Amino acid sequence: MNFSQKVVVVTGGANGIGKSIVTMFAEKGANVVIADIAEEAGEKLVLALKEKGLEARFISTDVRKVDEIERLMRTTFETYGCLHYLINNAGVSRWKSPYELTVEEWDDVLHTNLRSVFFGSREAAKYMRKNETGGAIVNIASTRALMSEPHSEAYAASKGGILSLTHALAVSFADDHIRVNAISPGWIETGDYGQLREIDHAQHPARRVGKPEDIARACLYLCDDENDFITGANIVIDGGMTRKMIYIE
Structure with missing residues (x-):
């Protein structure tokens, strides 16, 4: 893929x-x-990529604010003259009893995880539709849209909403040749992979915990123009955990 x-x-x-x-x-x-x-992490990543001769830039953006989303897409288009792909990856979680979760905490999760996906996709699509080949949007959902642990209501609702929003946008943007898909990661270790226990890996049918690169490769696949028959889909990448039946004996 190029x-x-x-x-x-x-x-x-x-x-x-x-x-x-x-x-x-x-x-x-x-x-x-x-x-x-x-900002600090973003600028550091840009510097590291540029040292390798790669092109990247950082735009400070709070996705909870629609005006900042609008500025992000406008600035991107003004800088490069086009916009082809959007990966809606920003997200937060709150693990708190439903008896104790505040309105402010609920809104923060929903605005960050779900509302931003709609407005980000809408604003990006305004520029993608200018392309002869359209564009592609990938929304990062979660297997927690399909199953839950206690005290994950806001997060689960936001990720479930992403799945519904994905197929709705896929249909709405079809005439503009903009594909919209979702990826639902399972356990993806973003910390010290070497600190994981053997049981952490063994419980997965794939026999290992996921890595960020597993999700990145799927994003490349879904954005590749040759895969233009895939839209409205949700790809579960969880090492097989959601297909594993578990009984307590």
């Missing part, structure tokens, strides 16, 4: 999964825009 001269925006791109997505697109020749509130 993304030379393509332009991609990655929200939440300064750290974790987003950082891997940014790096992989840059290595494939894309012009990458990192959108994040983590």
